[in-house]
Amino acid sequence: MPVKLSMTVNGKPVSAEAEPRTLLVDFIRDQLRLTGTHIGCDTAQCGACTIHLNGNAVKSCNMLALQAQGATITTIEGITGPDGSLHPMQAAFRDHHGLQCGYCTPGMVMSAIDLVKRHPHPSEQTIRAELDGNLCRCTGYHGIVKAVEAGAKAMG
Amino acid sequence: MYAFNYHKASSVADAAARLSAGVDAKLLAGGQTLIAALKMRLAAPSDLIDLGGIAEMRGVRTEGGKLVIGAMTTHAQVAASQDVRQSMPALAVLAASIGDRMVRNMGTLGGSVANADPAADYPAAVIGLGATIITNKRGIGADDFFKGMYETALQPGEIITQVAFPIPQKCGYAKFANPASRYAIVGVLVAQTGGGVRVGVTGAGPCAFRVPEMEKALVANFAPDAVASVKISHTSLNSDLHASAEYRAHLVAVMAKRAVAAALGQ
Structure with a gap:
């Protein structure tokens, strides 16, 4: 039976109904139509579905929408400036070849922003360790690491 | 689903x-x-x-020589807790080594302990530190808690609310992690307390266990070399595509040695 669900997504209050078994990522994509959050593996390994739940990066394919009842959520659509300009981390990914096909990018960027929040001046080693939960099959990660280093500086 | x-x-x-x-x-x-x-x-x-x-199930507090951690405290919260980092740094190291950042932001101490995955990290800490699992009905000693693969002493209707870890004099954790999942192929937590030494092993057997021979050797001489010569029998250990039972037996000694070194700050 559908259950009423309320949360704040990208600064706006959202109310909808969802089946208890609805995953948060499906709720975000199918009901809120925010398709920037991707489903890569659907097994909590690739991190393409990473969003911020009350400020912390989590995998939205590995939790129920109902677990986010009353929570504050930020998706990749919620990080751009009011004028639609790219977030410094997004700009850094573009400038440093942090993506090729782009499928993993929303998750990479959301993880990277969470990482910089905790490590304002991350070393290469820290970046590689912290991005452990985000897989990219195109870039070989070098461009991503450079992008996060540059993004961290730009965010500082 | x-x-x-x-x-x-x-x-x-x-x-x-x-x-x-x-x-x-x-x-x-x-x-x-x-x-x-x-x-x-x-x-x-x-x-x-x-x-x-349930707010009452979250948080870390120090109480009478013990660190009492709410069952719904996430791995990330345990890893970042100043209380944990000061009184038992090995537990912070252990929590920070679970899965990846996003998993650590959701996964909880109580969930991990109740699930009793043979390759989970926390069981090594529960056994190695001699923790008490506190439920809504009773306290269960570490040595009585893990019963087998995914099996615990929890009864139907029983809920883990907190885990109480006695603060040791020294402790160290070392893990040989699966490179993809970060689950422990073998993980060893060594703790030196006023009452002796405890060695908790996860990943190697159906559930976490102690190694009395190593504990005895470490009471006599708390040094990495003291455990290096202790032979572990592979007969009841796990064997799978990641590692054979013989290899796991070997890793127990290697990880124990590293855990002692970590406890000594080496």
Whole structure:
């Protein structure tokens, strides 16, 4: 039976109904139509579905929408400036070849922003360790690491 | 995923009442194992009781020489806790080594301990530090808690609310991690306390266990070399595509040595 669900997504209050078994990522994509959050593996390994739940990066394919009842959520659509300009981390990914096909990018960027929040001046080693939960099959990660280093500086 | 009824518990008592009322009700902690199992239809509970809204089950506090950690405290919170980092740094190291950042932001101490995955990290800490598992009904000693692969002493209707870890003089954790999942192929937590030494091993057997021969050797001489010569029998150890039982037996000694070195700050 559908259950009423309320949360704040990208600064706006959202109310909808969802089946208890609805995953948060499906709720975000199918009901809120925010398709920037991707489903890569659907097994909590690739991190393409990473969003911020009350400020912390989590995998939205590995939790129920109902677990986010009353929570504050930020998706990749919620990080751009009011004028639609790219977030410094997004700009850094573009400038440093942090993506090729782009499928993993929303998750990479959301993880990277969470990482910089905790490590304002991350070393290469820290970046590689912290991005452990985000897989990219195109870039070989070098461009991503450079992008996060540059993004961290730009965010500082 | 099969359909189920969802309940957000308001308190431990509420969760316990709903747990006994459901036909095949299950508790949902952080869900980092359970949600995946539901998606693969490996689990099909009638009811899920979400513990995520119970504030009394979260947090770390020091109480009478023990660190008492709420069952719903996430791995990331344990890893970042100043109390944990000061009084038992090995537990912070252990928590920080679980899965990846996103998993650590959702996964919980209680969920991990209750699931009793043979390759989970926390069981090594529960056994190695001689923790007490506190439920809504009783306290269960570490040595009585893990009964086998995914099997614990928890009775139907019983909910882990806290885990109390006695603060040791020294402790260290070393893990040989699966490079993809970060689960422990073998993980060893060594703790030196006023009462002696405890060695807790995870990943190697069906459930976490102690190694009395190593404990004895470390009481005599708390040094990495003291455990290096202790031979571990592989006969009851796990063997899978990641590592044979013989290899795991070898790794127990290597990880124990590294854990002692870590405890000594080497």
